[in-house]
Amino acid sequence: MFRMPVGWMLVTLLAAPTAQAVELTATERTWLHAAVPVLQFAREQRLPLDVIVQPQDTPGHTPMGMAFVDGRCKLVLSMRGNPEAQATLDRMPSGLQGLLVEAIAAHELGHCWRHVSRQWGTLPDSLQDISAYDRVSSENAQLLREMWRTRREEGFADLVGLAWILKHHPQRYDEVHAWHVKLRGQPVVDTGPHDTRVWVQLAADKHRFTAGSSIFEQVQALWLAGLTGGTVDRRARAQTAVPTPTPSGAVADSTGRAGFVPQVQSRQDQARGR
């Protein structure tokens, strides 16, 4: 997700990437061109999505992010004066850039859908967060709660990106999935809100995406599996886990779960006392 930017420039969408109302840089055109199928899908789905190009320099910003303002989603490109926009493309495997940007755009659309459907930050009705952060200060407990809420949303969005690729480019799914494994496994993110490894690992089995009526529904079962631990054998791997400190003072293990594991439990299990 993305913080509220200033000085936006609205790009009129986008059936034809050459017919935009503003002059785009080469890097912006590369990103937008790859995202067009996702943008067209959003329009077909009548999702309230605008594309915004930040005209001012935005060093350090996420090159492509999603904001939600006054009931509308804003796909925000922060690429001017931001070397990361081109560097991100350059780091991608040759020949895969277009598909990866498409997956990123679909990831962002996943965030949009969660907001529009008023579900962002919530758990499914069948689950309840019963985490107790009594080993940290109240300030750190709040940070941990926010981190986990964001991480859950990032997991959902990653699954939407992968489901998009599976639907539209099934023969390239394994390559795109492998990129997600690598990206999300980098140590720099292993304790932060973008550590979505639980979900990305589950998505290695592409047959676990279900045949829901929309791409957002097709990821629900996998997302739920990641929320509740799924079939990933975390206990076995936790035996060899080395805790590492996080900025918030909690610890994380190599399973990608923070040391103070949020307890997400089904309401039925709770009722049974499990």
Ligand SMILES: [Zn+2]
């Ligand atoms: Zn995201």
